[in-house]
Amino acid sequence: MRAFQVGDNATWPAKIASTATALLGIRGAGKSNLARVMAEEAYASKIPVVIFDPVGNWYGIRAGKDGKPDGGLPFAIFGGRHGDVPLEAGSGQLIADTIVDTRLSCVIDMSHEDFSEGAKRRFLTVFVDRLFRRKQPETGWMLLILEEADDYAPQTAKGDMAACLGVFQKIVKRGRSRGLGVVLVTQRSAAINKDLLNMADTLVAFRTTASHDQKAVEGWIKYNSLSDAALASLSGLANGEAWVWSPHELGSFDRVRFRRMDTLDTGKTPDHLEGKLARPATLADVDVPALRERMADTIERAKAEDPKELRLQLAELKAELAKKPLMIRPGKVVEKPVLKDVQIKRLEALAVKMIAEAERHGKAIAMFWENQDEGWKAFLAALRAVANVPAPPPPRYPEKAFTTHGLHNSPLRPTNRPTNGDGTGQERMLAALAYWTRPLSRSELALLSIMSAGGGTFKTYLPQLLREGHVSVSDGLVSITEAGRKALSRPAEAVTFVSAAALQNRWRRELSAGGMKRIFDALVAAYPGWQTRTALGQASGMEATGGTFKTYFPKLARLGLVEVGRDGGVRARPELFLDLPPR
Numbered sequence: 119m120r121a122f123q124v125g126d127n128a129t130w131p132a133k134i135a136s137t138a139t140a141l142l143g144i145r146g147a148g149k150s151n152l153a154r155v156m157a158e159e160a161y162a163s164k165i166p167v168v169i170f171d172p173v174g175n176w177y178g179i180r181a182g183k184d185g186k187p188d189g190g191l192p193f194a195i196f197g198g199r200h201g202d203v204p205l206e207a208g209s210g211q212l213i214a215d216t217i218v219d220t221r222l223s224c225v226i227d228m229s230h231e232d233f234s235e236g237a238k239r240r241f242l243t244v245f246v247d248r249l250f251r252r253k254q255p256e257t258g259w260m261l262l263i264l265e266e267a268d269d270y271a272p273q274t275a276k277g278d279m280a281a282c283l284g285v286f287q288k289i290v291k292r293g294r295s296r297g298l299g300v301v302l303v304t305q306r307s308a309a310i311n312k313d314l315l316n317m318a319d320t321l322v323a324f325r326t327t328a329s330h331d332q333k334a335v336e337g338w339i340k341y342n343s344l345s346d347a348a349l350a351s352l353s354g355l356a357n358g359e360a361w362v363w364s365p366h367e368l369g370s371f372d373r374v375r376f377r378r379m380d381t382l383d384t385g386k387t388p389d390h391l392e393g394k395l396a397r398p399a400t401l402a403d404v405d406v407p408a409l410r411e412r413m414a415d416t417i418e419r420a421k422a423e424d425p426k427e428l429r430l431q432l433a434e435l436k437a438e439l440a441k442k443p444l445m446i447r448p449g450k451v452v453e454k455p456v457l458k459d460v461q462i463k464r465l466e467a468l469a470v471k472m473i474a475e476a477e478r479h480g481k482a483i484a485m486f487w488e489n490q491d492e493g494w495k496a497f498l499a500a501l502r503a504v505a506n507v508p509a510p511p512p513p514r515y516p517e518k519a520f521t522t523h524g525l526h527n528s529p530l531r532p533t534n535r536p537t538n539g540d541g542t543g544q545e546r547m548l549a550a551l552a553y554w555t556r557p558l559s560r561s562e563l564a565l566l567s568i569m570s571a572g573g574g575t576f577k578t579y580l581p582q583l584l585r586e587g588h589v590s591v592s593d594g595l596v597s598i599t600e601a602g603r604k605a606l607s608r609p610a611e612a613v614t615f616v617s618a619a620a621l622q623n624r625w626r627r628e629l630s631a632g633g634m635k636r637i638f639d640a641l642v643a644a645y646p647g648w649q650t651r652t653a654l655g656q657a658s659g660m661e662a663t664g665g666t667f668k669t670y671f672p673k674l675a676r677l678g679l680v681e682v683g684r685d686g687g688v689r690a691r692p693e694l695f696l697d698l699p700p701r
């Protein structure tokens with residue numbers, strides 16, 4: 119396989135795309151440039167690349183250096199200002215499936231401000247986990263690039279942060295056996311998780327000035343028993359220049375000057391290109407709106423109808439798609455098709471597979487369709503990208519990280535319906551795990567079981583369930599075992615919470631003092647927005663600096679009901695808003 123030409127005098131074997139690489143260095147040192155070079159080289163070697171871009175700079179890969187379509191690479195773009203397809207927070211699994219099944223190279227742009235940090239983390243956790251599970255070694259190498267890696271794999275991680283860190287640990291440790299490589303990019307070397315960093319096969323250290331960041335590089339060198347002679351020169355490196363240590367993969371230790379990227383550098387958009395890039399010059403304008411509408415209709419009807427019927431209709435549509443030449447609107451810029459026919463076929467096959475899957479679920483079918491809503495939207499979006507259909511008019515961004523049927527922001531009312539969550543603590547834990555098909559983090563599990571993750575009850579029950587073999591813990595996530603399922607004497611739905619409103623009501627009952635209830639209500643009403651403590655105090659009718667607030671607020675936090683943002687803002691825990699999970 120052709121080697122990666124990363125600099126005028128530097129090549130790397132293509133197998134680097136199946137290993138773990140860390141790019142460290144201060145702002146503007148040249149990390150994203152090298153990551154882009156690696157993406158370009160991987161693409162040239164027919165290795166699919168997936169970039170997670172929380173900043174919104176990677177769409178430039180679709181255009182040449184000068185912003186024109188020529189020289190751009192046909193990467194699909196999910197989300198962001200320049201996306202082909204809007205991104206739904208709940209579509210991580212489907213996008214991962216699409217990527218694996220079609221070997222799609224793409225950018226996942228989560229730079230839109232509607233995505234909270236928590237939503238990005240949860241998306242990544244589900245997405246990366248799925249990618250890892252689905253990726254088989256026979257399908258060749260695949261490279262995942264993660265910008266701002268310290269945000270998703272930090273040194274200290276709790277709750278859903280720990281879950282996210284867990285999936286990256288899995289990839290760095292075991293990705294190679296599946297042909298799944300990863301590039302972790304960070305300008306905060308001191309903040310990224312050291313276990314993860316030390317396990318990276320290759321370290322590329324760009325200019326690094328702060329001593330705590332240099333220590334991270336030093337730690338890696340010591341961990342790998344290498345000489346630290348080059349450390350002293352780290353602060354004097356030029357842009358685009360770095361030390362590369364790779365004792366096992368590249369068998370080298372070099373000071374390298376990397377080449378500039380061949381595609382558009384959007385991190386540094388030249389003024390004369392700015393206006394022209396409002397819409398990427400390379401987006402295709404393909405006229406198949408009628409087909410798109412029919413597709414949407416079909417899906418609508420399918421919710422109410424027999425999936426067999428849907429299958430027939432899809433088959434019809436497929437035939438139509440095959441017959442109908444894609445009409446290109448004259449006068450618009452045309453891009454090379456993002457996907458090939460054979461990939462489209464595979465995507466369609468995927469649709470058929472999903473339907474077959476649904477049929478196997480027999481009675482659960484109604485639920486299935488209901489809950490696949492988000493999934494279907496994402497899937498259709500992917501199909502649209504495949505068929506080069508323009509992105510739908512106003513890009514839709516999820517208003518919240520999770521769908522909640524709008525229940526959570528309505529004032530909490532006591533309900534006459536039977537309330538779930540009244541089983542014993544252990545029963546509640548098992549039911550939550552059984553009801554949710556994915557493993558749960560400790561904080562999710564505690565919250566769904568009406569316990570505090572840090573409290574004594576939870577800390578007693580979890581080890582008990584483990585000893586009894588009713589649950590297992592892997593990478594910090596808890597799953598139910600077969601024995602655990604058998605131990606449940608009632609259906610999970612009868613014990614655990616299946617709606618956000620019921621869960622919130624139950625927690626509210628749990629709060630002893632009226633003041634706590636008021637703060638809780640104010641947190642719930644403001645979600646998903648963040649507020650300062652002062653604003654929260656006001657909304658709860660208290661002085662944030664007064665004794666009442668200062669007594670109750672920490673209590674709510676200890677119960678695990680409050681999320682504290684990096685800037686000190688607060689809001690209710692997102693787990694309180696999880697509604698009917700996909701089954």
Ligand SMILES: Nc1ncnc2c1ncn2[C@@H]1O[C@H](COP(=O)(O)OP(=O)(O)OP(=O)(O)O)[C@@H](O)[C@H]1O
Nearest residue numbers: 145146147148149150151305357358376377385386
């Ligand atoms: N190989 C190179 N040769 C010459 N100049 C380079 C090279 N790589 C980067 N530069 C210059 O440095 C600038 C910043 O590079 P880049 O965007 O890759 O930095 P970064 O490390 O990703 O920064 P940040 O942490 O802010 O994202 C580029 O716009 C370019 O001007």
Ligand SMILES: [Mg+2]
Nearest residue numbers: 149150151385
């Ligand atoms: Mg960068």
